[in-house]
Ligand SMILES: Nc1ncnc2c1ncn2[C@@H]1O[C@H](COP(=O)(O)OP(=O)(O)OP(=O)(O)O)[C@@H](O)[C@H]1O
């Protein structure tokens with residue numbers, strides 16, 4: 411790709427008290443790339459993802475999003491965040507707002523869209539995730555898979571350049587995993603830049619352009635899915651994969 | 656000794672007038688107190704010391720000193736200092752509002768902190784500022800959870816408002832004191848007042864129970 415990276419992480423350190431969670435992590439993501447992060451529990455995957463949109467702040471290192479420094483952004487961090495969607499394991503829908511209002515709130519308040527335009531956009535996104543008829547309902551009445559698809563639609567309504575996913579299917583009943591992965595697959599096919607933390611190895615192999623394996627706060631190995639899954643170079647990667655595959 | 660209902664009947668108009676003022680003073684105090692309390696709770700939760708220190712001092716002062724003392728300070732000190740002379744009703748409302756702000760501040764803080772962190776993170780990830788997050792996401796959810804605690808505070812305030820009879824604000828307790836002075840009897844004026852307070856607080860808690868049920872269902 412000729413364009414520079416859309417996400418550039420250099421030498422990031424992050425600790426919680428005495429617990430060092432990210433140790434000198436560097437990574438890059440090219441526009442349109444789908445990067446999947448795998449690794450054991452507690453290895454720092456979520457923390458790394460949360461650093462990318464400023465939900466956590468590293469002590470050292472540099473993070474650049476679309477060539478703008480995130481850590482020096484100050485109050486304009488809201489602007490950087492508004493171009494970057496995030497989908498959480500626990501959905502985090504707003505329970506006091508209807509599905510439609512969940513999706514239109516940020517476009518109206520942050521992007522300053524006209525409410526009518528925001529609604530039109532929301533309805534088309536709901537259609538896209540297969541939930542057109544749920545607009546008037548409240549989050550409590552949705553199944554997990556439906557809630558997560560609404561959360562994806564909510565993030566997409568900001569028309570982000572990047573989508574971050576933190577174990578989007580881990581809180582779902584097994585029969586609902588497929589419907590969420592299908593939406594993500596479609597996004598990837600449309601060329602969305604995505605960084606996905608997941609335990610769904612089949613999905614990682616099929617949709618990921620590149621896979622990062624993390625352990626103890628470090629990126630141990632990275633490569634194309636076929637290379638990393640079938641011919642891992644590092645012993646630690648092999649040990650992890652033999653447990654999960 | 657027999658109980659003289661006839662003097663209660665004579666005094667009913669004045670007692671009801673007093674009860675209306677009791678309701679008015681308490682309602683204004685809870686409204687003003689909740690507005691001030693919101694500001695105080697933001698101050699207390701702030702990471703900036705020049706906001707959190709004074710507000711936590713405020714809370715300590717109003718929760719740690721008798722309301723009676725606060726009423727006297729406001730009546731003889733604060734109100735004259737602000738408007739040049741004192742006024743029992745203004746002082747009553749001010750003292751009760753300042754006092755209830757200290758309690759509602761803690762209600763807000765508990766309510767706001769009870770909202771899952773994921774809500775804030777989701778709002779921030781959509782690019783909302785912390786002001787927008789508070790206004791559209793946190794407060795609407797927190798306020799629903801705070802309704803019972805606010806209701807209790809209102810009940811407490813109605814009862815506490817009886818203390819402002821001491822500065823001659825003509826509310827319910829004031830008129831029962833007048834009644835005692837006129838007839839030199841204690842049971843009738845004070846039992847009548849107690850009964851009216853009971854009706855006020857009982858109907859208020861019924862109303863709140865009903866609102867809560869509606870809130871949970873809707
Ligand atoms: N807010 C926090 N405060 C203190 N420690 C934290 C915090 N968030 C994460 N940690 C710690 O940081 C380490 C890495 O956590 P992280 O959530 O990034 O791991 P993970 O790879 O996402 O794991 P999982 O697969 O279980 O989600 C863990 O030891 C965790 O306990």
Ligand SMILES: [Mg+2]
Nearest residue numbers: 455456457577
């Ligand atoms: Mg995690």
